[in-house]
Amino acid sequence: DTGVSQNPRHKITKRGQNVTFRCDPISEHNRLYWYRQTLGQGPEFLTYFQNEAQLEKSRLLSDRFSAERPKGSFSTLEIQRTEQGDSAMYLCASSLGRRGGRDTDTQYFGPGTRLTVL
Amino acid sequence: AQSVTQLGSHVSVSEGALVLLRCNYSSSVPPYLFWYVQYPNQGLQLLLKYTSAATLVKGINGFEAEFKKSETSFHLTKPSAHMSDAAEYFCAASQGGKLIFGQGTELSVKP
Numbered sequence: 001d002t003g004v005s006q007n008p009r010h011k012i013t014k015r016g017q018n019v020t021f022r023c024d025p026i027s028e029h030n031r032l033y034w035y036r037q038t039l040g041q042g043p044e045f046l047t048y049f050q051n052e053a054q055l056e057k058s059r060l061l062s063d064r065f066s067a068e069r070p071k072g073s074f075s076t077l078e079i080q081r082t083e084q085g086d087s088a089m090y091l092c093a094s095s096l097g098r099r100g101g102r103d104t105d106t107q108y109f110g111p112g113t114r115l116t117v118l
Numbered sequence: 119a120q121s122v123t124q125l126g127s128h129v130s131v132s133e134g135a136l137v138l139l140r141c142n143y144s145s146s147v148p149p150y151l152f153w154y155v156q157y158p159n160q161g162l163q164l165l166l167k168y169t170s171a172a173t174l175v176k177g178i179n180g181f182e183a184e185f186k187k188s189e190t191s192f193h194l195t196k197p198s199a200h201m202s203d204a205a206e207y208f209c210a211a212s213q214g215g216k217l218i219f220g221q222g223t224e225l226s227v228k229p
Binding site: 041043044048056 | 222
């Protein structure tokens, strides 16, 4: 049983560098979500995809952040010109995406990528 | 906009004691509600979810939650705590497909 996988698990970078994270969802899931979690807080929604279409982006997602999901399979989240405030755990989740049932869909989370910006 | 509040960032119980983790949501329209658990350095795992089928929802590992519309609450309970229950617990509401999370409650279990 393969769940959601994320790579890398940990990333340490210097301020100003670009970083890219990858998420592989559960194979039959057509919705994919990105969340950010800072220490002591609950995850905050960043963006989500229905197949390859990016349907919603949070105001938290500045112009330095970009996400893609080519071919509706894996997704990447890129952060350009990283800042120390970007240090967080980046979580990916996927769900089956049943027609009309998006609010009741269970989202399955990956282990996250912990980003540290020095 | 929907918001979720978890009362108590830390809860400590003795092994075998009742676990009660509180969650309140704000909305005139009852949302779909979820409880997730997060162990250190791991992702979130679904414990249970409320989708309006029944107000008392049973989940994994002996946890259950009761949806009370009059109190806008969805508190999580377990009759008898086990050491392995020590973790961070998050309540979440679904809004347009995305999850709105509370700030989390860290549960400690004392032997």
